[in-house]
Amino acid sequence: MSSAAEQETVAEQGAAGQRGPVAAVNGVQRRAPGMPAWPGAPMPLGARFRVGPDGVAGTNFALWAGGAEAVDLCLFDDEGVESRHRLTELTHEIWHGFLPGVMPGQRYGYRVHGRWDPWTGGRWNPAKLLLDPYARAVDGDYGPFGMSPEVYGHVRDWPQQQVADTVRDERDSAPYVPKGVVVHDEAPDDEWMDDRRPKTPWADSVIYELHVRGFTRTHPDIPEELRGTYAGLAHPAAIEHLTRLGVTAVELLPVHQFAHEDHLLRRGLKNYWGYNSIGYFAPHAGYAASGTRGQQVGEFKAMVRALHAAGIEVVLDVVYNHTAEAGELGPMLSLKGIDNRGYYRLQSDARRYADYTGCGNTLHVVQPHVLRLITDSLRYWVTEMGVDGFRFDLAAALARSMHDVDMLSPFLAVIAQDPVLRRVKLIAEPWDVGTGGYQVGAFPPLWTEWNDRYRNAVRDFWRHALPDVREMGYRLSGSSDLYAWGGRRPYASVNFITAHDGFTLRDLVSYERKHNEANGEGNRDGSNDNRSWNCGAEGETDDERVRALRRRQLRNLLTTLLLSTGVPMLVAGDELGRTQRGNNNAYCQDNEISWLDWGLLDDPEWRALFELTARLIKLRHRHPVLRRRAFFSGRAHSADGLRDLAWFTPRGTEMTERDWYAPAATLGMYLSGRDIPGRDERGAPILDDSFLAVLHAGERPVSFVLPGPPWAERYEVVVDTSREEQDAAPETAHRAGTAITVPARAVLLLRVCS
Incomplete structure (x- = not known):
């Protein structure tokens, strides 16, 4: 444990950065004077631009920070000069104020004052600029070579590593972190007049999991400046592929604003998948072609409208179980500095985090304000951004009450009664990494689930590894052993053979071992339980007999999936024979390993696979016996x-x-x-x-x-x-x-x- 004297020394070293100017211009730190905020209103949370009845235009700011002693709103001009405005109004643990003249496009953040006491879970540090949890847009990113030490609430380079997280870092983080952006999100009434939500019944659904960036990054018929963006996915060339294939919904890998882990940045990599959220209301700025000062919001909405016009629903893969702030040694970006004890599950030793996610922290969903953050976010994406449903990453972590998974938990209860959320598609990844976290078949009516028992059975059957056919019989016919209770239907089972996490379908029949060397972790990452068969040769081969067998196995797997009762989920590119070269954990590969290779459509052997997949989907749409709404008797x-x-x-x-x-x-x-x-x-x-x-x-x-x-x-x-x-x-x-x-x-x- 560090002494008070040691902490004072560190505080003195950084005091000038805290008390003095805070924005760097030509190498000189400076700060503009701030004007006092008007009282404003505590509701709604976040930054909301409005024009008052007196004709005064401005923005109301409201932040829940239950244990804070003071909150400063920080505005940044185009040169990075900061002005601070103390929010003096406190209503029901919400700090709020109205600033006239603050218009859409304004960048902002918060500094929250309070006691630094990691031993009791208190980690307030006003030297750190914090992202508004309700920010509608985010501008900026982290450095390409790693997070700066200033981004951490503790002194990262403290010599005594065992107490590193207990020594407060007083250096200013503002020059090194993204900022929230004020967005005029009270759109005209006619903005969605031309939008027609498809509202495809569950039983008729065919889901297509894709990555916004990777899906169009190399598409030759999409303008280069639009590739890898929301606008690229909205392009007619991208939508044509989806409609020709016949899918009814796209499930987008995370599009909430996310951060890249420091260890990846230092290796020259990034978090490609995006399961590292830091802004639950903001479309990820890196996927915007039109700009990041609020333009990403309109671009996302335009993408949704274009997909809806083609009869395709939009489902978001959402990560509410943890954030990018990791554990006690992680960065301070938002919630950790607003109220660490209020937002995260802590152990009995409050210096440590309870980790049911494998990512360092777990959101404390039992807390009313955390539950409100999540449900406000979900409703926002449905009502204002137009999405049609959600797939919840590690949903079992959200269903934990105190420690155990509880199907009567506050989160599940709130969703069940919410008049907006209970009407959209809800998909659970029904497990987490904690004790008792595997909950396949246990989520209540209203929910569907990723069915990994389907995945395992089909993989094992086609590599001739099942001891008998009992498991296969259940999986082909809708998994009644898992879901025939409480009035649930066969479509409670989302059937899949591959997902973003693991081998692609082509790699499943080409590799028996993972090949993750490109990730820089010594091939230790990723699952070793792949249930794959390489058909006689590891990796790519010129042996035509092996290649022909692999193509046949791909046809077998896709045909099995699309003839099974339940909701089929395809992964983008599996219908084209996409390969990740044996990488079964390509979460950090923002390159050709992960991007779709559209040249495969020009190869007759892979084009034939696409044509078969489209034919099977059409057959499924044409015949209700293949997409039953009730279990077989x-x-x-x-x-x-x-x-x-x-x-x-x-x-x-x-x-x-x-x-x-x-x-x-x-x-x-x-x-x-x-x-x-x-x-x-x-x-x-x-x-x-x-x-x-x-x-x-x-x-x-x-x-x-x-x-x-x-x-x-x-x-x-x-x-x-x-x-x-x-x-x-x-x-x-x-x-x-x-x-x-x-x-x-x-x-x-x-x-x-x-």
Whole structure:
């Protein structure tokens, strides 16, 4: 523990920086005098430009800082000169004031005064400029070679490392941190008049996970200045790919303003994925083509409108479980300096942070003001930015009450009753890294979940690693073992085989080991449990037999995903055979490793994969039996004994309990199109074709007897993944009761014919 004398010495060394000028101009620090703020109002939080009834235009500033002793609002001109304005009004722990003449585009931040006492969790330090948690836009970034020591609340280079975080750093951080921007977000009433939200029902949804920057960064038909931006994603060339593919929603990797970790910056890398949020209301400035003084807000809205006009919903991947401030040795950027104890979960030793996220800190969502921050942010993105839903990163961390995951937690309760949020798409990543954090199947009705048990089963089946087919049966038919409770529906399961985190689909069939050397962490990062199979060679190869097998495996995986009951999620580029060269943790690779290679569309072998994917999605949209709104019953619905779902062995017989437990590489799934639950838009019963899907993971062909009456009289082959070109031959018909040869490692989809 450092002595008081040691801390005084450090304070004296930096005192001039705190008491004197604070902005650097031509190497000289200077500060402009500030004018007193008017009282203003405590609501709403954040910086809100307005014109009062007296005609005076200005901005109201309001900041929750419960334990603070004083708050200074700091304004910055274009040269970086700072003027400070003390907020003297305090209402219900909210510091507020109105400054006339402060217009949209003004950059600002806060300095919050209070006691420096890390041992009790108090880390106030007015030398540090803090980002407004409610800032609608953010201007600026951190240095390319690492965060400056001034950005830390403690003396980062203190010689006694065990007490480094206890010694307050008095150097000014303002020249080194981004600033909030005042935005005129009370838009005219007609701004959204031309916006038509698609409102696709869950059962009809096909989700496409993409990265705003990486999706268009190399697109040849998008102007270079728009590539990698919101405007680039709104470009007709980008939207054309999405509509040709047939997806109904894009799930955008984090677009909240985020920061780059210091250890990455020092290695010449950046946080590419963006799971390091620091501004929950601000679109990430790095994705804006039009400017960062508020223009990014309008550009984001224009992107949403363009996607909506194409019938595509916008879902945001949001990170409310932790922030970019990390643990006690992390930087001081916003919440840590506003009220560390009020915003973060701390251990019994309040100097330390409770970490259920693996990122150093966890937001204390049980606290009313933290819960309000999150829900205010969510409502803002829905009502003012036009988004249609959210995927919650490490959602189990948000559902923790005191320590345990609690499905009656304040966060889940508030979402369930909120008139705005309960109407949008809600997707949970149903786990965190803490004890008891794995909660797949446990989230309450209203929520859907990423189903990693689907991912694992499908990967294992196609590498012939499942001990039997029980798990596969559940996953193909909607995972009723996980979700058939509380009135939940099959679309509670978001089925995926790949996601941003892990191998791409092509790498899944090309690598058995991760190859993350480019990340600079000695290949120690990323999961070792990939459930992948390289088809006989590690990495890229000229062996055409291996290459052909890999392409077949890709067709098998995509076909399985798009024929399964539940909501399928594709990852951008998997339909093109995108590779990350074996990197299964490309979070810091803002380069060709992560960007989509649009040249793949010019290669016939990969273009064929795209065409198959689009054909399967179209087939799914056309046939409600492939996107059921209710779980299968397995019971007969007619006198002939025909059931809505039946399972068959290669002998053409229905599977028995013994068959489910026996090792097998082949599974036949019969989907009946009769009496599908629900009604069409005219109120009539839903009738559809019936299908038989045969999945065979064995390395040799197998003879499969097609089930006879009452199941079918004839069958017609619709999809055969053993063929490179799906439309190269006419559909093939077979009589029921006859044996057909299913090629090695293939899926056959057969339509039942009368």
